[in-house]
Amino acid sequence: MTRGVLLFGAESSAAEDVVDAARDLGVSVHLATHPEVYDRYTDALKKKLAGTVFTDFRSPWTALEELELYCTTHGICGVLVGWEFLSPLATRLASRLGLPGHDADRADAVRNKRDMADLFGKYAVPSPWCIAATSLDAAVAGISAGRIAFPLVVKPAENAGSVGVAVIDSLDELPEAFKRAQRWSHEFPYGIALDTTVLVQEYLDGPEFSIETVAFEGAFDHLAITQKFTTGGGICEETGHTVPAQLDSAAQTSILDVVEQGLTALGVRNGVAHTELKVTPAGPRIIEVGARPPGGHIMKVVEHATGVSEARGYVQAAIGLRPDTRPLRTGAAAIRFISTAKHGVFNGLSGAHPVRGVVALQSYAAPGDRIGNDYERFTRIGHVIVRASSSAEANQLADDVVAGISVDLEN
CATH class of the missing domain: 3.40.50.20 (Rossmann fold)
Incomplete structure (x- = not known):
């Protein structure tokens, strides 16, 4: 069979x-x-x-x-x-x-950020100071008792993709942020009930990274440290990723040490993990972990840069075979999302011309599709993936290509 x-x-x-x-x-x-x-x-x-x-x-x-x-x-x-x-x-x-x-x-802790924070606290995993609140009054009391400085991150315990996440600079902004974080009681498309607890966390200063890991029998093979790029402001959204991140060996070692602490605390043993963290002045601190493949086409970027298929490693680990994780090449790759803050009817992309080094250029929308929603500042219309010999070259090429593309929307 x-x-x-x-x-x-x-x-x-x-x-x-x-x-x-x-x-x-x-x-x-x-x-x-x-x-x-x-x-x-x-x-x-x-x-x-x-x-x-x-x-x-x-x-x-x-x-x-x-x-x-x-x-x-x-x-x-x-x-x-x-x-x-x-x-x-x-x-x-x-x-x-x-x-x-x-x-x-510990199955819930890799999805529910409240449970995750509890385990990180129990096992002293470097991570943000955090309180969980089911009411606005409880959130205010927790912030006051913790004497934590602004800015703060307000986020739902169990949503994903930055939905309902906001960065606030004062208590005056908390009511709206708290309401936003509790807005979605069920996920889409399956209608699964979500924990509407709200987390209030300290804002971490420093560059953001994700680490793509294949776990097998409790041991970890880290395929890549990925540089993450986001928008600024109170609601941060991803604009792209680059592999490998531009880090020295000491920084890489400290990041991976913290990642392994987090994965061990969460009981990650066989499969893949996507860890998001920031390198703060005090060292790396984990934001959150997902025991699942990364979104944002990161697996494709990793494979273009290293030759390693994270998807293949995932399947192998899941069926009890030692994963193939040996890098096959040394290079760099980057993805940048084609996004728009405007709402309207999509007519197409202009300026999306073939360029050397571009290995993928994809539109997610078809002419006639309505663009824009009420939970994102920017709607992703598509993406560009590039390959280059270095991260710096990949970053420049990806940014240049996206800068030349325009989204044609009609009100």
Whole structure:
């Protein structure tokens, strides 16, 4: 019988990379999702699937029973995550089946930032000072008791993608930020109920990075330290990433030491992890960790720079094979997002011409699509990925290409 894996959702930019990597390894992919969500997937993705199981992720314990039966019936030998909100359930299913995964007792902590902060505090993992509050009055009291200096970060405990996150400079700004953080009680597209607790954290000064890691039997192979670029202001949004980050060896060592402290505290054992941190004047401090593939096409950027497929390593770790993580080349790659702050009907991109070193230029929108929403300042229209011999060259090329592209919107 062909080995098979069960993929929880396919909403992330990395999901199809994982599906392709599994198929390249001769592993069939089965998908767990909702019927109405499945209908929105592309025909190209559907054709790559060996099977689909429909369950209701809004009832996690019932879903767990149904998916356990499906896996035992279909000989599933690995569990993967294609949508980060489903990672706790995937961890629990792998544990039930006796398959490689993470510590099921800490499954919620790699998704719920309140639980994550608690574990970081328990194990003295360098991370921001944090309070959790379910009411505005509790948040004000916590800030006053902690005597913490502004600016502060206000964020939901269980959302993703910077949704509901704000940086505030005074208590006067807290009510609006708190309301914003509690605005989303359910995730989309599955309708899973979210913890509406609000976290108030100290703002960390310093450059931001992400670390892409493949874990196998509790040991960690770090594929890349990625430089993260964001907008400024009270609501920071990602504008791109570059691999490798421009760091000296001492900085790299200190970053990876802190990352391993965090991954160990969270019980990460088999799979992949995406760790976000800042290098502050006091040293590296973790912002958060996701036990799932990174978003923002970071896996593609890592592979263009190093030749290592994080998706392949993820599948291998999930089915109990030692991952292939040896770098095949030394170079650099960068992604920059094509974004707009305007709302309107998309007509197309102009100035998007082929340039040497550009390996991908993609539009996410089709002519006629309506652009803009009420939870982002900037809407991503597409991206550019470039390769170069150094990070500095990749940064310059990516920034130049994006600067030459215009988004044509009609009101």
